[in-house]
Amino acid sequence: MKSVYIYDTTLRDGTQGEGFQLSGLDKLRIAERLDAFGVDYIEGGWPGSNPKDVEFFREAKKLKLKHAKLAAFGSTRRANVKVEEDPQVRLLLEAETPVVTIFGKSWELHVTDILRTTVEENQAMIRETVAHLVKNGREVVYDAEHFFDGYKDGAGHALATLKAAAEGGASCLVLCDTNGGTLPAEVEEICAAVRRHLPDTPMGIHTHNDCELAVANAISAVRAGATQVQGTINGYGERTGNCNLTSVMPILQLKMGIEVVPRMEELRALSHFVDDISNNPHFARAAFIGRTAFAHKGGMHVNAVQKLARSYEHIVPASVGNEQTILVSELSGQSNILLKAEQMGMPLAKGAPEAAAILTKVKELENEGYSFEAAGGSLELLIRRELGNYTKPFESTEYHTSFRQYRDGHKPVCEATVKVSVNNEIELTVAEGNGVVNALDIALRKALLPFYPEIAEVALVDYKVRILDGHDATAAKTRVLIVSAHGGETWGTVGVSDNIIEASWLALVDGIDLFLQRKS
Ligand SMILES: CC(=O)SCCNC(=O)CCNC(=O)[C@H](O)C(C)(C)COP(=O)(O)OP(=O)(O)OC[C@H]1O[C@@H](n2cnc3c(N)ncnc32)[C@H](O)[C@@H]1OP(=O)(O)O
Numbered sequence: 001m002k003s004v005y006i007y008d009t010t011l012r013d014g015t016q017g018e019g020f021q022l023s024g025l026d027k028l029r030i031a032e033r034l035d036a037f038g039v040d041y042i043e044g045g046w047p048g049s050n051p052k053d054v055e056f057f058r059e060a061k062k063l064k065l066k067h068a069k070l071a072a073f074g075s076t077r078r079a080n081v082k083v084e085e086d087p088q089v090r091l092l093l094e095a096e097t098p099v100v101t102i103f104g105k106s107w108e109l110h111v112t113d114i115l116r117t118t119v120e121e122n123q124a125m126i127r128e129t130v131a132h133l134v135k136n137g138r139e140v141v142y143d144a145e146h147f148f149d150g151y152k153d154g155a156g157h158a159l160a161t162l163k164a165a166a167e168g169g170a171s172c173l174v175l176c177d178t179n180g181g182t183l184p185a186e187v188e189e190i191c192a193a194v195r196r197h198l199p200d201t202p203m204g205i206h207t208h209n210d211c212e213l214a215v216a217n218a219i220s221a222v223r224a225g226a227t228q229v230q231g232t233i234n235g236y237g238e239r240t241g242n243c244n245l246t247s248v249m250p251i252l253q254l255k256m257g258i259e260v261v262p263r264m265e266e267l268r269a270l271s272h273f274v275d276d277i278s279n280n281p282h283f284a285r286a287a288f289i290g291r292t293a294f295a296h297k298g299g300m301h302v303n304a305v306q307k308l309a310r311s312y313e314h315i316v317p318a319s320v321g322n323e324q325t326i327l328v329s330e331l332s333g334q335s336n337i338l339l340k341a342e343q344m345g346m347p348l349a350k351g352a353p354e355a356a357a358i359l360t361k362v363k364e365l366e367n368e369g370y371s372f373e374a375a376g377g378s379l380e381l382l383i384r385r386e387l388g389n390y391t392k393p394f395e396s397t398e399y400h401t402s403f404r405q406y407r408d409g410h411k412p413v414c415e416a417t418v419k420v421s422v423n424n425e426i427e428l429t430v431a432e433g434n435g436v437v438n439a440l441d442i443a444l445r446k447a448l449l450p451f452y453p454e455i456a457e458v459a460l461v462d463y464k465v466r467i468l469d470g471h472d473a474t475a476a477k478t479r480v481l482i483v484s485a486h487g488g489e490t491w492g493t494v495g496v497s498d499n500i501i502e503a504s505w506l507a508l509v510d511g512i513d514l515f516l517q518r519k520s
């Protein structure tokens with residue numbers, strides 16, 4: 001028997017978050033993935049809410065979940081309606097899930113001002129709905145909405161609602177910090193009081209992140225005896241989101257020694273899967289699984305982690321499926337450069353003059369506005385040049401761009417002319433594109449294609465522009481970051497100039513140049 005169960009509500013509370021939408025098929029795919037990862041409960045949605053959720057539960061019956069139990073979510077019966085006759089409750093049973101989770105009102109304010117009924121009727125709604133679902137063979141999880149606010153406003157009333165759920169036969173009483181305003185010490189104290197009051201029914205926790213404390217609050221509840229933790233992958237959810245399972249699970253398992261899932265090393269992949277399916281960008285600075293969670297930038301740190309990784313890493317990155325990365329920037333020391341050169345297959349001895357020269361160049365260029373953190377391709381070119389491991393594949397002699405806007409409904413035209421020289425052979429090409437940079441990109445490839453047919457497969461996949469502030473009346477500069485791709489490989493290059501087109505050109509040329517260096 002586990003001491004803490006993980007209850008995932010990504011498919012229900014997660015979808016209450018702005019910008020997080022899932023199709024029925026998306027939900028089925030995420031449910032399968034969560035099951036394979038090893039969570040204990042998957043809350044699939046609210047069958048009474050919309051046709052998509054009804055359809056989801058119909059299709060979910062075909063899922064062959066190996067471990068997780070599927071839960072349908074809904075509310076207690078309406079006031080003054082017989083539970084057998086409440087259409088929402090009927091739909092919860094028709095979902096035919098082994099688990100049904102219902103939420104009820106713990107805060108008297110909500111009983112009188114939102115439900116507009118009496119405290120006695122509210123308790124009857126809770127007790128009767130739980131009992132009806134239990135009678136129909138369901139494991140019933142009871143979510144005590146606004147429990148902490150309700151408890152602080154009137155502990156007697158809040159506890160009486162929990163007692164009603166326990167009397168109805170709920171398998172777990174989940175205390176919800178619905179508005180996300182409770183602090184960890186309060187959570188621990190109130191959870192401990194609930195354990196003393198109702199020691200025979202397991203307690204769970206459901207927290208929201210309005211004070212950036214959802215994970216801390218869940219941990220406090222576990223310390224006070226909670227045995228079920230509810231949350232969502234990547235913290236998606238209503239307003240600022242829910243308790244982030246990608247943080248709370250490794251904290252429980254790796255820090256507190258509470259085994260919650262069998263394959264924690266798949267956590268990062270799960271997090272990316274959910275982002276990708278919902279078409280959301282990955283949060284780079286996410287704890288444990290973010291791209292920067294083990295990215296070392298400061299020269300001192302890089303020096304130390306090469307000697308002993310745990311000197312600046314709180315866990316082994318691979319234990320959550322992440323990895324250490326070393327960034328090169330103006331804050332680097334020689335250790336950063338040595339490591340990069342080694343990763344590129346050009347190892348350098350500590351103290352080598354080339355390492356010092358590369359470092360100086362990086363610092364000078366960053367002072368001019370370059371940034372190599374996301375431009376590993378341009379950094380590689382710089383290192384190759386300094387180490388004499390570079391052959392110029394082409395000379396870009398000149399380029400010209402133009403943009404024509406018509407007022408008669410004709411689509412605007414962006415045009416670029418590019419002249420390059422390869423082995424003293426001149427190639428002049430012209431191309432049109434969706435924008436000036438697109439036209440330049442097409443014209444450059446067209447010019448180089450006769451000499452390097454392999455560049456036909458290189459694609460420009462991302463283009464970012466940042467205006468860098470000018471100092472003391474100097475002109476503002478533009479930094480352009482480009483990401484190129486070939487096969488499964490991607491690389492970033494950077495260009496900086498007073499002129500956005502020139503900055504783009506520099507980054508474009510570096511992108512193709514690096515590809516050809518690596519091929520040669
Ligand atoms: C804390 C939480 O996150 S709970 C989950 C919240 N999630 C959602 O609301 C998403 C899904 N919701 C929906 O699709 C819709 O709101 C539905 C289908 C459930 C209900 O839609 P409608 O019947 O049109 O009602 P509407 O949403 O306007 O209002 C909610 C009603 O439920 C009542 N209600 C709220 N909580 C409860 C409860 N625990 N038990 C019984 N009734 C409740 C409210 O009093 C209100 O009824 P009233 O206006 O007659 O007083």
Ligand SMILES: CC(=O)C(=O)O
Pocket residue numbers: 013103143144145146176177178179206208
């Ligand atoms: C039940 C729920 O989602 C909440 O109280 O936040």
